[in-house]
Amino acid sequence: MLLNYLKIAWKVLLRRKFFTFISLFGISFTLMIMLVVMAMVNHITGAQAPEKRIDRMLFVSLLNQQLRDGGNMNSPMSAHFIDRYVRTLKTPATVALTSMTSTVTSFANNESLSLDVRYTDGNFWKVTDFEFLDGRPFTGQEVSRADRVCVISEHTARAFFGTTKGVAGRIMELGIYRYRIAGVVPNVPVIRFYSSADVWVPYTLSTSYRTDSRLDGEFIPILLAGPGAEALPAIRAEFAQVMRRVEVPDPKAVKKLSAHADPALASITRQLTNHTTTEDDGMGVFLLGCTVLGLLFMLLPALNLVNLNVTRILERSSEIGVRKAFGASGSALVGQFLVENLVLAGVGGLLGLGLAAGALHLLNGSHFIAYAQFGLSWWAFGWGLVLAVVFGLMSGVYPAWKMSRLHPMDALRGGGSGPQ
Known part of the structure; x- marks a missing residue:
């Protein structure tokens, strides 16, 4: 039938x-x-390269300052804030930082190039899973010494040198400075908001790192959890405790500080739904x-x-x-x-x-x-x-x-x- x-x-x-x-x-x-x-x-x-372990990552994308006049100010964190508070966390396996990208103009083969530059630390290369086409990542020692080293994308390497092989160790000009290339990595889609760039450099070279002691800045902490289902909730709970101990820098102007360690999608929905001041990340x-x-x-x-x-x-x-x-x-x-x-x-x-x-x-x-x-x-x-x-x-x-x-x-x- x-x-x-x-x-x-x-x-x-x-x-x-x-x-x-x-x-x-x-x-x-x-x-x-x-x-x-x-x-x-x-x-x-x-879970796409270079964030293959994104299910074990938490991002603190915004620091919210509730002002006493009723307004709110949202911004990424400063390196000072991350070093003083976030790096003290015990539950994450690794704490890294990355910046928002900035555009720098450079010249290659008599052509002007607009390159997206991202400031990172040595741990950034430990929490991500980049495949190096040539060379290596810059190390934590190079970051602490503020060496002018960089990692460049495949597109950048081809624009400057016409190849991705034998590029490590060579010098390239970025803006008014000269950098030694540590390694070359595949191109990262621009919609990987926390890792994509044309050039990655040590965050200690950022002017805001050297001069800015405020809590707000241009950096986003990345917290990598260890294996296990309880790892992420434990990190979020410890981070919430740390935030309660953060001193308000200007009590006359700022009423309260708040920030949240969220998975990648939740960090986006929190901003889309304007849930920056509450524990609810707006995912529902x-x-x-x-x-x-x-x-x-x-x-x-x-x-x-x-x-x-x-x-x-x-x-x-x-x-x-x-x-x-x-x-x-x-x-x-x-x-x-x-x-x-x-x-x-x-x-x-x-x-x-x-x-x-x-x-x-x-x-x-x-x-x-x-x-x-x-x-x-x-x-x-x-x-x-x-x-x-x-x-x-x-x-x-x-x-x-x-x-x-x-x-x-x-x-x-x-x-x-x-x-x-």
């Missing part, structure tokens, strides 16, 4: 090409958008909003399918009347129409997968997001296909049930309101 239903469903889809096209477009386009968005989210927050609000938007996005093609299914089934009222006159039960008719919708959802899901693969290939080739290479998320595809099937079934249940209740004579006349 099921095989017959599948054969009928396939023939019906081929016979009504316009209905099939509209339905497949709605399902496949919706699934394609979902897969592309999930690929981008995974590239930002997933963010996920709820994404879920509602996703369901609404999936619901629109489902409602469209309901209308199309009603029209399609009304066109087949004579067929339904003949089948009922020959003894077909209402459940058999409902089953047939549901199988047709399942076939439609399955084909639409496969087309959506193909469209998403093509869209990601074009996005990667366009270099719209520098150095990013997006890949399909099979987890997202599985859930997307399940939702497509569920909405496909929902769009077919009501019209199928309604027509299966018609009296054979009403169905043969092209529809009616009286159930059998």
Whole structure:
């Protein structure tokens, strides 16, 4: 029986090409958008090089100062604050720091280059997982001595020297200073907010490190947890205790200081949802909003399918009347129409997968997001296909049930309101 239903469903889809096209477009386009968005989210927050252990990392992206006049001031931390408070934590396996990127103009082969420079410490290379194409990272001793050394990206190496091999140990000019190159690493996508750059240099070379003793600055601590499920909660709890002991530098102007050690995605949602002063990182609000938007996005093609299914089934009222006159039960008719919708959802899901693969290939080739290479998320595809099937079934249940209740004579006349 099921095989017959599948054969009928396939023939019906081929016979009504316009209905099939509209339905497949709605399902496949919706699934394609979902897969592309999930690929981008995974590239930002997933375990991708050089942050392969991002599930064990916590980031303190903002220091919030609640002012007594009612305002708030949010900024990264100073190196002074990190050295005095964050590096005293006992629970992290490693404490590193990184800065926000700044742009420096340099010249290579008579061409002007705008390079993103990031200040880091020696531990930065311990918490990240860079693959070195040449040379090595700069060490903690070089950082403490404020040596003018740097690590450069593959793109920067090719721009200056035309190769990535034999570059370590050579000298390059960055702004008004000359740096000795310690190593070369692969290009990092710009959407890896805490590690991407064209050039990495010791943070002790930053002017803010030498002159700024304030609590706010340009640096973000990265806390790497050890193995174990309790490691991250323990670090967050200890960091919260340390923050309670931080002295307010200007009690007359500043009422309270707050900062939070968050996973990568939570550090973003905290800023998006403006939860910088509370323990709640805004993840619940963010996920709820994404879920509602996703369901609404999936619901629109489902409602469209309901209308199309009603029209399609009304066109087949004579067929339904003949089948009922020959003894077909209402459940058999409902089953047939549901199988047709399942076939439609399955084909639409496969087309959506193909469209998403093509869209990601074009996005990667366009270099719209520098150095990013997006890949399909099979987890997202599985859930997307399940939702497509569920909405496909929902769009077919009501019209199928309604027509299966018609009296054979009403169905043969092209529809009616009286159930059998």
